[in-house]
Structure formats: structure tokens, C-alpha cells
Amino acid sequence: MSTENLKKTPLNKVHRDLGGKMVDFGGWDMPVQYTAGVIAEHMATRTKAGLFDVSHMGEIWVEGEDAIKLVNRITTNDVTKLVDGQAHYSALTNETGGVVDDLLVYRFDEGKLLLVVNASTTDKDWAWITSRVLDEAITLTNASKDYCQIAVQGPKALEIAQKFTAVNLPEIKYYHFTVDTFDGVDAIISRTGYTGEDGFEIYAAAQFAEQIWNDLLEAGAEYGILPAGLAARNTLRLESAMSLYGHELSDEISPLEAGLGWICKLGKGEFIGREHLVKLKEEGLRKKLVGFEMIDKGIARDEMEVYVGDEKVGYVSSGSPAPFLKKNIGLAFVPVEVAKTGQEITIDVRGKKLAAQIVPTPFYKREK
Amino acid sequence: MSNIPENLRYSKDHEWVLVDGEVATIGITDFAQHSLGDVVYVDLPRAGDSFGSHEAFGSVESVKAVSEIFTPIAGEVTEVNEALNDTPEDVNNDPYGAAWMLKIKMANPNEADGMLSAEEYEEYLSNQ
DSSP states (O other), rough: OOOTTTTTOOOOOHHTTTOOEEETTTTTEEEEEEOHOOOOHHHHHSSSOEEEETTEEEEEESSSSTHHHHHHHHBSGGGGGGOEEEEEEEEOOOOTTEEEEEEEEEEEEEEEEEEEOOSSSHHHHHHHHHHOSOOOOOOEOOOGGGGGEEEETTTTTTHHHHOOOOOOOSSSSSBEEEEEEEEEOOOEOOOOOOOOOOOEEEEEEEGGGHHHHHHHHHHGGGOEEOOOHHHHHHHHHHHHTOBBBBTTTTTTTTTTTTTTTTGOOOOOOOOEEEEEEHHHHHOSSSSEEEEESSSSSSSSTTTTTEETEEEEEEEEEEEETTTTTEEEEEEEETTTOOOEEEEEEEEEEEEEEEEEEOSSSOOOOOOO | OOOOOOTTTTTTEEEEEEEEHHHEEEEOOOHHHHHHHEEEEEEETTOOOEEEEEEEEEEEEEEEEEEEEEEEEOOEEEEEEEEGGTTHHHHHTTTTTTTTOOOEESSTTGGGGBBBHHHHHHHHTOOO
């Protein structure tokens, strides 16, 4: 398979040397798994540590005196609540209340914010954001190519990462970050992740990617760290019921339907899409995202149809085996009348209707 | 490099067949299990079911994907490997042994002669 037209992270060669099985992920040549396999990679992250290359994510700087004003007007969460060194999860919404992308907003200071967006939507987001700027005094910079992003996640992540910085890592709270030296180079050290585990995401200049990756892998060996690919990243986020853009979120899906009401601060003042979200909330949701567990043997997969009795009521947005829970789970959009814990549904798995049950989410929550 | 035992016959869908008299034992190849990744579920038919050549008889699911499996040989299922319900990972660990899937009483005992030899299958894989 030719990978000439695919984008590559600075760790592409490292993945190949590690035996990564490379796939086209939204135009990026990425490892879906390494030689240990997705189950081992998933379990290592839950019980020890996993190392992830997430350099494909996009980084957009918003700088200038109106940085907060702009980002508050194009995203759903309340940027005015962030303090220096804090980040939050948010959504870029369109005029009809759909989601252009989900993202992290980092506040460095009142005139400097970093938006971290999905890889395959970076160009779309850039076009969207630049076209929505009104008279705000800001400078936008798409710095995606300049950065590598490496995530170390799992119960041993902190101990492993601590070997590379003088920053006392336990003092960085969840969804906070600091700018300091990591493994001898300038880095953003962020206590965030997409696995449901404690851990850090390290942003540094792309040229240091191999050094940081190899050093973390080597230092983590005694703790049982494994490099983990996109397949494990997906099963880990699904067990934790975190949304994946293109599945639980899209231009046509409201963040309210996707269970992200907690990042939609409708009272914060005007923002793009707010009117629609307020209206939707007043009129009441018709459909909603729920978690389910298979009762029958069999695995529900993305886009399979959901039934109650003979009536088709919805579809699976993400479905997979859950390696840590050892169950087959999924997320589905169903009418609110059906969205009740304990409700039995059936899922059309290649022509067979298999029984499943709606359960509370997240499916997995780590012990603190 | 895939493991390709000399004594088996192979299909282009990556199933293997071991012929013993009029009974064919069927499974998926090392190449197939490696492509799939960690197998978590194997859906097999029941003893007594009949299949034509190249008919789908079940599926193998890994964490990431589902793959249909086809009978390279027509006939009636005499036995299925129930153990794979509890240990689907056998498909990864021992594709030619513990992870046999079906035994079929062949409708035409010579049908396996038309399948690929180990050498031919290896060549087929190298051209993939």
C-alpha cells in the first residue's frame, strides 16, 4: 500500500520499527496497534501505562487582547472561567447547534489560548475559525506541524513522567498544565488524556518527538509500559464513554443530544449556535446518547440499527468489545422515551437481532 | 512470515483444510489471524447444517473488525469446535491446532484437490 499521500507524524519511522500495523486514519499514516496487540495495549494502559503518539492532533494558537472573547464566542464552554494554566473540554458549534469539532482549550494567560483539535478536522476547523473572526483583535496560528504530542497514560504514568521533569507532577491538577522542561526540552506538560486513566500529554517541538518517545518507553519498561495504537485508544475512550468526533459528534448532532450539556454554558452570553441549543433545551430533546451492554453473545459495531420490538428506533454510534470490562458495549442514539437504564433493546447484527440493555455510563471509571 | 504447514490445503479466503478420508477439518490461516488481530468472538454454525462451496458459514471477530469465514468445501457439518466459545484467543495462538472450527463430511471427497497447496498459498500471499 502506498502511503505517499498520507500525512505522517514525526514518529512514523519509530512506529514502523516497533512493528506498528499502519493504517490510513483520516488521511494520516498511523499505527492501529503494535506487536503486543490491542488487548495487551489496552490492559497495560488500565493497569500499568500506555504510550500514545497523538502528534496528529491539531494545535491552533489564539493570541491577542480579544483571545478569550473570540474563543468564548465560537465555543460552548465558558472560557472566562479558565485560570492561567487550566484547560477545559469544549465544542466548536455551528449556527444550527451542530458540532464542527470537539476540542481542548488551554489558557496560558488572558491573551494567549491554545486550541487542540482533532487531526482529521484540523483544516476544517482552521477554515471555520478564521472565517468567524469579526472585529476581535487576535492573531491565529496553525502550529499543528510544529508540535509533537505524546500521551503517557495509566496508573504508572505519573511516576514514569516524573523522571523527566523537575516539576512536581502531583501538583498539576487534572485538566491543568504547566510549561517547563521535560526530558531536557521546552514542553507543555498537561494532565489530560483520552483513556479514562490518570496521565499526561506532553507537547514539544516536533524535532524532539523521537527523543521523548524513546526515553519514556525506556524509562517505562520496568513499569510494564507498552506503546499503544489507535485501536486501544478507541476501546479505552469507549469504556470511559468519551465522545469520538464523527461518531458521537458531527455537524448534524447537537452536543446536548450527545450528553455534553455539561460543556454547554448557555447562560454565559452569546456564542455561535447558542440560540438553537436554548431552543432545543426548551422544547426538549427527542433523541439522546445512551450506553448499552450486549446480553446475547455478539458484538455491536458502528452504524448498526437499534430496535425496540419491531420498531427501528436508533443506531449505534460506537460499538466494540471492551477488553478491560470483558463485555461487548456501545453507545447509541435512541429516542428519549427509550433512553432509560434497564431498557431492553435489540441490535441488528448482520441480520440477527441480538438483545442488549441500556446501562449507565461511563462503563468504566477508574478508582481514585 | 506466516506459518503455512505443508500438509494442509488452502483457499484464497485464507481458510485451511485438513482432509482425512471423507471428512475435512476447516480453520483460518496464520495470515488471517494475524491480519485480524486479537480474536474475541467466533460465531459458528451447528452440527447438521449444510453448506455449498465458498458459502459463508460464520464469522470471526477481533476487537477492531469482523470477518466472514467461508467453507472452501461443500458438505454437512458433523462437528464444531465449541471450545472457541470460551477461548476465542486460540485462533491467534494456535490457528492450525486448537482453533480448528468445523469438521465437514465432504459432498465431493475430491474437492480439496482443487485448493491451493502450501507452496501455492505462500506464493499467493507474496503477491498480495
